Amino acid sequence: MLRTLLSTLSAALAFSAPLVAAQDITSNATSLTGTWSSGSGAVVTGPSFADPMNNDRPFIYPSNTGISYSFTDDGYFEMAQYRFNANASRPDCPTAVVLWQHGTYALHPNGSLTMDPSPFAMDGRVQTQNPCSPTTNVLTEFAQFEVWNSWTVGIDTNHAAYSLQAVDVNGKKPRMFLTVRPPTMLPTASLTGIFNGSIPLSS
Numbered sequence: 001m002l003r004t005l006l007s008t009l010s011a012a013l014a015f016s017a018p019l020v021a022a023q024d025i026t027s028n029a030t031s032l033t034g035t036w037s038s039g040s041g042a043v044v045t046g047p048s049f050a051d052p053m054n055n056d057r058p059f060i061y062p063s064n065t066g067i068s069y070s071f072t073d074d075g076y077f078e079m080a081q082y083r084f085n086a087n088a089s090r091p092d093c094p095t096a097v098v099l100w101q102h103g104t105y106a107l108h109p110n111g112s113l114t115m116d117p118s119p120f121a122m123d124g125r126v127q128t129q130n131p132c133s134p135t136t137n138v139l140t141e142f143a144q145f146e147v148w149n150s151w152t153v154g155i156d157t158n159h160a161a162y163s164l165q166a167v168d169v170n171g172k173k174p175r176m177f178l179t180v181r182p183p184t185m186l187p188t189a190s191l192t193g194i195f196n197g198s199i200p201l202s203s
Helices: 002-012
Strands: 034-038 066-071 076-085 095-107 113-116 125-129 137-141 146-148 150-156 161-168 176-180 198-200
Touching: 066 176, 146 161
Parallel strands: none
Antiparallel strands: 034 066, 034 176, 066 076, 076 095, 095 113, 095 125, 113 146, 125 137, 137 198, 150 161, 161 176
């Protein structure tokens, strides 16, 4: 049954081997190329999530929280995230955080993966919303180097889909599923010119 599932998925999700692969990934069910999304799949990279050139409305808020990563076969990545941070002293004041960035990634012989936003550091955005803060909505630049200590692509038979499990310094990240290939991404180039500091936005 697993062999049949693998054949079906391979036919539906045709791919070319990533040019940046520097490690032995023969144990993985498929390549990293594509768009991966956690949970219900509400958060996905690309123009349906972020518009970094629009400082008035840089994000299109999804229906649910989650994370998404996209990878090209020539070394580019894009990341999207929507989460809520709880406030223990004020449970009625959670902070909504939406962030996006893109850049280049590299696979390493020890099995790790690094994502470097520095080629397009001015493009990254993070928006925080807190109804109890004097400034309820703030947009700032976001450029954070990220390291996955390890990552594995397998087959989830319950979802009949490829799954991606990454591990970073904080432990396992939420499991993600391949949603589309080739990936859904904004252009892999510098998208913005000038953006400095933080911009208070209207509520």
